[in-house]
Amino acid sequence: MTAIAGVEYTGLTALRGPLAFIDAVPGLAFHDQVELTVADGTTRAGRVLGVSDRAAVIEIFGATDGLTLGSTRLRFLGSPLRLGVGRELLGRTFDGMGRPRDGLPPPLVVEERPIEGAVINPCRREYPREFLETGVSAIDLLTSVVLGQKLPIFTEAGLPHDALAMQIVRQARAPGVEGFALVFAALGLPRPVALRYEEMFRGSGALGRMVAFINVADDSAAERLITPRCALTAAEYLAFDCGMHVLVILHDITNYGESLREVSSARGEVPSRKGYPGYLYSDLASIFERAGRIKGRPGSLTMMPIVTMPSGDVTHPIPDLTGYVTEGQIILDRALDRRGVYPPIAVLPSLSRLMSDGIGAGRTREDHEDVARQLYAACARVERARSLAAIIGGDELSEDERRYLRFGDVFEAAFLKQDASEARSIEDTLSRAWRLFADVPPADLTRLPSELIERYLPRGGAASPSRAMEVAR
Amino acid sequence: MTGPAGHLIEISGALVRARCLAPVGLNEVVYVGDERLVGEVIALDGDVATMQVYEETAGLSVGAPVEASGGPLTVTLGPGLLGGAFDGIQRPLDRLAISQGDFLGRGQHLAPLSADRLWEFRPTAAAGAMVNAGDELGIVRETDALDHRVLVPPGVSGRLADIAAPGAYRIGDRVGAIGNGAGSVDVGLAQRWRVRVPRPFRQRLRATAPMLTGQRVLDTFFPLSCGSAAGMPGGFGTGKTVMQHQLCRWARADVIVFVGCGERGNELTEMLWKLPGLVDPRTGRPLAERTILVANTSNMPVPAREASIYTGATIAEYYRDMGYHVLLLADSTSRWAEALREISGRLGEIPAEEGYPSYLSSRLAAFYERAGHVVTLGGREGSLTIISAISPAGGDVTEPVTRHTQRFTGCFWTLDKRLAEARVFPAVSVEDSYSAAFADLESWWHDEVSPDWAPRRREALKVIEEAGRVRHAARLVGEDSLPDRQRLVLRVAELFEEGFLRQSAHDAKDASCSPARQVKLLSLLLDFYHRGLEALDRGVPVPALIALPVAAALARAKSTYGDDEIAGLDALAARVARECAGAGKAETGGAAS
Ligand SMILES: Nc1ncnc2c1ncn2[C@@H]1O[C@H](COP(=O)(O)OP(=O)(O)OP(=O)(O)O)[C@@H](O)[C@H]1O
């Protein structure tokens, strides 16, 4: 492409962390791909992070130990990082840079695409409105996912987020969708966790319609920055060129953020919060905003990144800025997990922002939105009653409050809790919710229009009006 | 221009440097590289120019040519803005989609406004007249919702030598010529204005009228006056964007400029999808006809995000100058500040707090100063009101952007994460919000709506505040041990929250609330409180009062009686009197024991 393509250079002037410095190379372009050959003959990939008429900075993907200034040879490829895409990616496992990791030869590709992707013109986006049924009650009813949404799972170390992710992968379905293509990116996962995922993929039979990109904990931090971009380039091809519905799981965004901080500080950049670079938000957005739908194209790209909140702190820059980019969040809760509730989804702080236009008559059921709102209201009362009980003791509570304490227990046992292999239809989920309402004082069912109450509230179980008067305070 | 003005010597993300052969000016627009990416000179040092590039810079190399445009970055102002969607430097997104397809490409230079479209021009000035800047030359019906006044541009005055006859013109056509000693200036349907320079006006006026939003908690408790600025901080998911969309729909403004500044693509898509189908309650026309979108989403180039709020403000001032009341919604200024921080960092400037440059506060001040209720150059009255969402890191409102915004805006609507999590919307915290405009607006409400507004508002705030104290006590001793009066305050405060503060964006009758209905609802609730206190004196227990059917009716009144059903609220007032008077007698007293 350019004059320098293919020519070899030597003479690194400095090495610092994942960064290498070299004197000016004429014609070298910003973000160009570099191949470094070390004295022992092994190669590393790299990318130009900055160029001037005096020097260039190169970010090295892969181990940097053993690199020397004098003997390392560089070859500039004259183009930005690319990933070969094609249908043959399906069924394959790659490393964090898109090189086969499954011992098979490289797949047949139809095209090489820059991994940075391109920005979808907002005027060409299709507003996501198609309900995706995960078979998990708490998600389907209260934080409904739609095709093309980006909805992260906020979790803590040791919670069963991978089981939940796998359950969603196995069960996800939508009208007219034959089964999802799945793109999985492991970002700095410990090897045993990555292995467990790979086993689960094999066991679930999903392997044939998935692509995996694996960057494990001891792979290079710089490589981790391009792994999600490789995964998304593959996903975009499958979604927008092949018309598939693609679910992308990125695990773990927190490791990604740490790598960004590492590379940033090696470059000597001014940090903002907790040492993370000021562009963390924009950088995360350049990943998450690749989810969506496009007018006139049949496929969709739905993203469920997994974010481990460091010390469970949701205000930590990584979950915080993720929440500012994504369209809601599903929050897993340690206390629920301790009580043996799977999936341990904290209902109140969880949210799906694209829900209201993707549910209701013709999509899920006419009562969906009202039922969700009523359930939220009831859960908020449970929360209040529980915190009050913790302060003044259960005996001091009013009858009403005690009733909500009981409601909370029933809610967890009969609605929230479900087996990791249990797929509930949205109808089943909705009728479970209605059965719960039978225990709510009718005067509190303010979010439900009376027509719906008549149609769906189970008879007999409902508290009688006189009883309601008695307990109303 | 012959040949390039210089060649690149450094590329670092969105920032590039060039050694110049020919002089370039500060803020001059440049075209960088073979693809001619749009950039702007932001610093000069000897023969080295530093430029920010408004497009992706991957692939640029040292030695690439830089071409000077000869002029600064400008906004094109003229008919065709309304209903349009532009990026941060006013590239027309809708027309880019036609020429480039689904993804944004690079190096495309499309004029912001269509050069071919014909506009019906009706002259209103006569040839031979003396005209000054801001005077009207004629009118173009830009949409069925709005007359676009073609004005003499700032800085121009003289004798109107020529004025176009009624007829259809393109924006590039001359519709007037103004002669003065120095020569003659052509005036077209469109003009250009420097993107970061405020447009001049004659004089600032005191704020006297509210910018009505249709949101009870704002209009009644934390009102904003026409021509002032409000900040709206809140953590993620607290409802800033939904509120901005609500304001876009219901606020009583003639023109709305919505700047999606570093936020989500799907949110803009939602607006583009919904706006054409929504009807402006005042004009009966689709809302799109009074709305302009400036959209630089989070994944679009960062320098263009920095420019986007200025592009929006300039467009807004342009319509203000025609004598309109314009509302600028910015979502979110935190992302704009981050763009500033990112560019500053790449420039190697010494940061002040949290990496932000020390000029963050002066930039914020300058932006909010563009709000105002003014007499325009042409002697009309117009206003620009700014409402900006703020996304504090970690929800921490002591961070720099929130804190500085607080200094330059008189009105602060704080969204509370806990309320949002409990799905109490709008999640405006009554304790943490404030407005300095109350005193200025008292007489407007008194004259235009009802003398009850100010006293009722004060009283309601007192009840809410007292309830806060009582709730605290209840948490320590249990509610049952409180005196009756305090227990009633608690229940009434809940009724306030449900029946007044809470307002669903999805409620067909209640998504917006007229000033008259706001006062009525408030009065009804307070009336119930007073009559409840009287009933307590008669020995009626609190539960009996709360169990009155009228209490439930009050909680639902906002969604039962819409803006055109105020008579229903009057009937409800009679019911409040009747049921409270009857409370404690016979049936109700027995049931509540
Ligand atoms: N007035 C309202 N009525 C009903 N629902 C609301 C209202 N305001 C907010 N919500 C709910 O809260 C969700 C989040 O609101 P929104 O997207 O406006 O948050 P935000 O403050 O803009 O967050 P971010 O900073 O991440 O952009 C919405 O998707 C909606 O479900």
Ligand SMILES: [Mg+2]
């Ligand atoms: Mg928002």
